[in-house]
Amino acid sequence: MFLRGSIARLRPEQAKVRFQRPSRIAPLLIRSFSSGQQIRFKQTFFNPNEEPDKNKDNKKKKKKGPDPSNQPQDFLKNTKWTNWIFPGLVISLFLNSYSGGESNQMTFQDFKVNYLEKGLVKCITVINNSFVEAELVTQHPRIVGFTIGSVEFFEKELDEIQDKLGIPNNERIPVSYIRRSSIFSYIMPFVPTLILIGGTYYLARQLQKRAPNGKGGGPLNNIMGIGKSKARLFNQETDITVKFKDVAGCDEAKEEIMEFVTFLKEPKKYEKLGAKIPKGAILSGPPGTGKTLLAKATAGEAGVPFLSVSGSEFVEMYVGVGASRVRDLFSTARKLAPCIIFVDEIDAIGKSRESGPMGANDEKEATLNQLLVEMDGFEDTDHIVVLAGTNRADILDKALTRPGRFDRHISIDRPDIEGRKAIYKVHLKPLKLEHPVTDEFAGRLAALTPGFSGADISNCCNEAALIAAREDADVVKLVHFEKAIERVIAGLERKSRVLSPEEKKTVAYHEAGHAICGWYLQYADPLLKVSIIPRGQGALGYAQYLPGDEYLISQEQFEHRMIMALGGRVSEELNFDDITTGAADDFKKVTQMANMMILRLGMSKKLGTITFETNSQQPRVHKLFSEETFELIDNEVKRVINEAYEKCRKLLTEKIDEVEKVAQELLAKEVLTRDDMIRLLGPRPFEEKNDAFKKYLLPPNEQQNRPEEGAQAA
Numbered sequence: 001m002f003l004r005g006s007i008a009r010l011r012p013e014q015a016k017v018r019f020q021r022p023s024r025i026a027p028l029l030i031r032s033f034s035s036g037q038q039i040r041f042k043q044t045f046f047n048p049n050e051e052p053d054k055n056k057d058n059k060k061k062k063k064k065g066p067d068p069s070n071q072p073q074d075f076l077k078n079t080k081w082t083n084w085i086f087p088g089l090v091i092s093l094f095l096n097s098y099s100g101g102e103s104n105q106m107t108f109q110d111f112k113v114n115y116l117e118k119g120l121v122k123c124i125t126v127i128n129n130s131f132v133e134a135e136l137v138t139q140h141p142r143i144v145g146f147t148i149g150s151v152e153f154f155e156k157e158l159d160e161i162q163d164k165l166g167i168p169n170n171e172r173i174p175v176s177y178i179r180r181s182s183i184f185s186y187i188m189p190f191v192p193t194l195i196l197i198g199g200t201y202y203l204a205r206q207l208q209k210r211a212p213n214g215k216g217g218g219p220l221n222n223i224m225g226i227g228k229s230k231a232r233l234f235n236q237e238t239d240i241t242v243k244f245k246d247v248a249g250c251d252e253a254k255e256e257i258m259e260f261v262t263f264l265k266e267p268k269k270y271e272k273l274g275a276k277i278p279k280g281a282i283l284s285g286p287p288g289t290g291k292t293l294l295a296k297a298t299a300g301e302a303g304v305p306f307l308s309v310s311g312s313e314f315v316e317m318y319v320g321v322g323a324s325r326v327r328d329l330f331s332t333a334r335k336l337a338p339c340i341i342f343v344d345e346i347d348a349i350g351k352s353r354e355s356g357p358m359g360a361n362d363e364k365e366a367t368l369n370q371l372l373v374e375m376d377g378f379e380d381t382d383h384i385v386v387l388a389g390t391n392r393a394d395i396l397d398k399a400l401t402r403p404g405r406f407d408r409h410i411s412i413d414r415p416d417i418e419g420r421k422a423i424y425k426v427h428l429k430p431l432k433l434e435h436p437v438t439d440e441f442a443g444r445l446a447a448l449t450p451g452f453s454g455a456d457i458s459n460c461c462n463e464a465a466l467i468a469a470r471e472d473a474d475v476v477k478l479v480h481f482e483k484a485i486e487r488v489i490a491g492l493e494r495k496s497r498v499l500s501p502e503e504k505k506t507v508a509y510h511e512a513g514h515a516i517c518g519w520y521l522q523y524a525d526p527l528l529k530v531s532i533i534p535r536g537q538g539a540l541g542y543a544q545y546l547p548g549d550e551y552l553i554s555q556e557q558f559e560h561r562m563i564m565a566l567g568g569r570v571s572e573e574l575n576f577d578d579i580t581t582g583a584a585d586d587f588k589k590v591t592q593m594a595n596m597m598i599l600r601l602g603m604s605k606k607l608g609t610i611t612f613e614t615n616s617q618q619p620r621v622h623k624l625f626s627e628e629t630f631e632l633i634d635n636e637v638k639r640v641i642n643e644a645y646e647k648c649r650k651l652l653t654e655k656i657d658e659v660e661k662v663a664q665e666l667l668a669k670e671v672l673t674r675d676d677m678i679r680l681l682g683p684r685p686f687e688e689k690n691d692a693f694k695k696y697l698l699p700p701n702e703q704q705n706r707p708e709e710g711a712q713a714a
């Protein structure tokens with residue numbers, strides 16, 4: 001638009017132009033050869049310093065009249081103006097891109113024929129070396145425009161035509177070269193800044209949306225709150241309903257932890273005597289033994305807030321996040337004090353710092369260091385107790401367990417029969433049972449589930465209720481519990497897995513072999529059930545034994561267990577021409593037991609009382625034993641297994657009729673109970689070793705009977 005004006009200043013008669021392309025720096029340079037003068041044009045088509053149309057604004061203002069609300073600050077306060085930024089921008093770009101819209105677009109050919117050759121062209125402007133605008137002597141149209149491929153070609157054509165028309169040099173059409181930039185080139189440099197400002201504004205808005213309680217808010221909270229601790233707070237009034245009475249068994253652990261409760265309740269009692277209360281305790285034990293529950297109960301008893309966090313929640317891929325979360329956790333705790341912090345799975349950060357195949361891990365180390373610093377940092381008067389749970393107390397960093405930090409070590413083991421009974425009583429309470437919970441009933445369930453942890457028991461009770469519901473029963477009965485227990489131990493029954501008659505026969509004889517060995521071996525555990533219904537992942541048949549709560553296992557017991565495990569394969573050998581793959585798992589167990597006897601338990605006379613076990617955590621630099629010892633170990637393991645095998649074969653050869661009886665019965669009924677076994681074979685010739693079994697599972701008449709001594713052992 002402005003361009004036209006500038007060109008207009010150049011009279012056609014004034015300029016005889018040799019066509020020359022402008023340099024970049026001097027976009028509007030025309031050399032007039034007629035005058036030999038260089039004429040410089042001011043680039044006026046877009047000058048940011050020059051207000052293009054001041055009058056327009058004035059007119060607008062006049063129209064509207066003076067309006068106090070039109071003060072700039074009022075206008076800015078009214079956020080609606082932001083709505084007009086983008087449409088305005090788009091419109092101005094649109095106008096800009098069509099700034100040449102007034103000229104009639106055509107082809108160079110049309111221009112040549114219709115205007116140039118007829119001598120109607122006043123002057124020519126080449127814009128950006130690609131577009132040509134020509135001002136005509138006519139009024140309609142006054143300006144025409146067309147695109148050109150190359151300036152050289154255009155110049156040549158123009159020269160040729162003017163030569164042809166015989167126009168003298170001094171009357172030739174003046175040609176000017178200009179560069180016209182779009183508004184984009186002025187806006188572009190500001191775009192990154194605008195995006196940055198816009199982004200910051202958006203972030204700030206998102207953060208403002210965050211609810212005052214710290215919860216909720218936009219997804220950005222996740223990014224901004226990365227250094228925040230993820231600890232869950234359980235409020236003492238509402239959330240922690242757990243009390244010591246809900247934690248069954250583990251009485252010693254409760255007693256130990258009771259000290260923390262009294263400290264949090266009556267700190268004065270200790271402080272006036274100058275006693276320092278331990279800052280923390282590590283609760284260690286196998287999974288599901290109630291470490292979290294005990295920690296919660298401690299908070300529940302003391303009536304203080306409980307901050308629970310898992311060690312793995314400190315571990316992030318970003319360096320420094322773990323330490324920052326630890327800091328945040330403790331600063332929260334200080335605000336809530338007196339309170340209890342519980343760090344579950346502390347081994348995730350508290351692992352011994354040099355251990356691990358990759359050496360030290362800087363981020364974990366920083367997190368652990370921060371934890372140590374925080375634990376040193378709080379005073380007894382802060383009234384914060386830190387409890388930590390782990391399954392691997394042995395791999396914890398020594399710095400964690402030194403006095404002044406986690407100086408109490410409370411270990412919680414799997415519950416024994418009495419413990420299980422107590423835990424059953426807790427978890428049976430919410431169920432609708434056939435009879436009220438008796439000592440006998442809970443004891444029976446406890447006897448049926450040796451080795452179960454608290455979590456297993458809770459799971460088992462729930463499973464029983466689910467089974468009862470599936471069967472549309474009104475109440476949960478003992479059978480439902482028995483099914484649930486079997487399911488937890490051996491997996492789901494898979495009746496859909498159909499075995500061929502041949503396979504079924506093999507499985508029956510295999511299981512009968514195990515069962516007969518167990519029946520006639522003195523140190524075998526009491527048999528509860530033999531079944532040839534496939535279960536779980538790969539078991540085609542299985543037998544359920546009830547080991548008691550044993551803390552010591554004799555060599556003879558080991559041997560008898562090995563014989564029992566081999567019974568399946570030996571029975572196959574005795575009853576069929578071929579053997580099958582069914583004994584793979586049995587061999588694994590046998591080999592493990594033999595290895596343990598030889599390498600760890602000093603049960604080989606030849607090798608003596610020495611352990612050959614290596615700590616796999618530490619790198620092995622040299623061989624721990626000589627080639628001869630190695631060979632000896634090999635031979636001893638083989639010897640132990642072979643002896644067991646021979647004893648097993650001898651036993652089952654003698655009892656081949658009994659094997660037959662049991663196998664046939666199994667094929668007919670699929671499941672044999674202890675009662676079935678007694679019916680087929682007579683009572684077991686030994687007294688059962690398992691007291692719990694005797695007390696809760698044997699019928700009263702059997703409990704009195706002393707089984708005849710002297711029956712055949714292996």
Ligand SMILES: Nc1ncnc2c1ncn2[C@@H]1O[C@H](COP(=O)(O)OP(=O)(O)OP(=O)(O)O)[C@@H](O)[C@H]1O
Nearest residue numbers: 246247248287288289290291292293423454455458
């Ligand atoms: N002594 C117990 N008395 C009652 N219930 C128990 C007991 N021990 C475990 N449970 C049950 O098992 C569940 C799991 O226990 P908890 O989470 O405390 O185990 P944990 O030792 O912390 O396990 P992990 O080591 O896997 O974290 C509890 O919610 C509870 O229902």
Ligand SMILES: [Zn+2]
Nearest residue numbers: 568582583586
């Ligand atoms: Zn087997």
